[in-house]
Amino acid sequence: MEKINVMVVFGGKSGEHEVSLMSAASILRAIDKEKYNVIPVGITKNGGWRICDCTIDEIENGSWENEQNQLLDTKLNSKPKISLLPSEKGKGFQIENSQVKKIDVVFPVLHGPFGEDGTIQGLIEMLDVPYVGAGVLASALAMDKGMAKKILEAEGLPQAKYILINRKNYFKDKIDCINLIEGTFNYPVFVKPANLGSSVGISKAKNQEELKLALEEAAKYDRRIVVEEFINAREIECSVLGNEDPIASLPAEIIPSKEFYDYRDKYFDGTSQYVIPAELSEEMISKVREMAIRVYKLIDCSGLARVDFFVEGETNRILVNEVNTMPGFTKISMYPKMWEVSGIPYDQLIDKLIQLAIERYKDRN
Template structure:
């Protein structure tokens, strides 16, 4: 059987560049090489696309950029003179059958690059343009979840323009709407980049200033005494959810360092909850997935309030991490789908969605 040509795309211009490198190196290591030819394409922090062929460790450690072959042409735009694919120096041409973008954050998970893939008319892993952009924008996503009746913690938001115009007024309004502790998040970013926790007004102001480095809008959420639980979701029209897993952060909350740099954070899989709560959370994860018209994969994060056992949807991640300590593949492994089989399923879902769209 002829192998399928997969272009694994990693890096990107967002603050989650290094996370993407780790995810891509892991996928490359575990993808079924008997079934797929893998072509690795990196995007630098400046936005340059480069073809890399070599030791996968160089992707993870960042050396791929200086070792890339700059004489290879990557063509994803259909033109009269060029086919879509990879053109090598010896005139060899490799058609791309499916794209596997392992890009986290802005320019990779927000619908931007998905729009390019739609223009290229090539199957690609993950959510489409709309669901990617809604899932990436935490503020818009919260409004969708609210419309769907999914419970969330109390929240409000502010903008860079409003905060710079009248800082004290904005801080007063936040304190009137929600209580400390307050979590501060950029509206458009993932992997807990730019997130902080404020216990007083001074920390709130500093946290907003930090979050505004990453986005012009900031979400403020009321902190609750809660367990953090996550569920992996897989599918297109037919959707299934993994068992839930619980996170015990190594720090006060599950920030960027606790997720990717400090391996002392504990992942309890499956979460220690009863069957009724497990099923309720799984059903809520599927509802959240469908509410933004997601496809392929997503990870849905929840809070379980310790005093009341009330469940709140926190957020959805349409391109969750694939590192060796990432929850998304670990949850599926605990549910019965191995890492390699999971990659295979995602590629098949991408091809099926594309074929379904083309047959309409």
């Protein structure tokens, strides 16, 4: 049986570059080499594309970026190259020492802007090649917390109260913006960039001075800022897998080691605890799973997503927090952990995602 050529793309220009390297390394170690021929392609922090003829450890620690194997014309350099120009329908290809090799599937293991927001998905659509994960629309919607909240609101799904602040307006008239926030919420509040993932740029503000710092921190990352009410709640996550008929995993509960589950804790410190399945009643677990699938379908997800919830302490209300269409795939990431407990091991999960990508492509065509 001929192997399937899978181009695994990682790195990228976002602030989640290092997380992407960790996710990609985990996938590259676990993917079935008997079934798949893997073509690792890294995107440097400044946007350069490279085929990585190196070890998985060098990908994970970032040293691959120092290699001089940039994707140049084959006449100028004998190192492996790649062409992202579509040759003919469904024939995305790799050029390796002047040999053309078809790319069967792209696995974009990219987190945050320029990877999880629909941009690279649009590029791959133009190449007319199957790819793992959500399409352009779902990727863009899930990445934009402001727009996602508006859609959830329109569908009557419960969520924390929020307002959107424009960065330009904030710096133009800080007093008006502060008054608007303080007139809408009591402290504490959460402040986050609208277009970013993995808790980057998120702050919890307990007073006006902290609010000003939080707004300026979020403004470093995006021109739109989301301010949310504080919910005294448990943090619950649920993994979803599939295309037209998705399934939901057993949910997990995150028990943060700090005031909230931040970027370092998610991917580097690993000091937070988690419980899978979450210690909820069977009825609550069923509701979380049903709501996760409803949200997944609402924004037209495919392949995979992790849907995050709050379960309010006093009322047990389930509130939607956000959707991640390319959740972390590191060894301590919750998406694969939930599926492992639900009966799908890591290597099988990778296989299912690739098959879902091919299925979706055939369905669309």
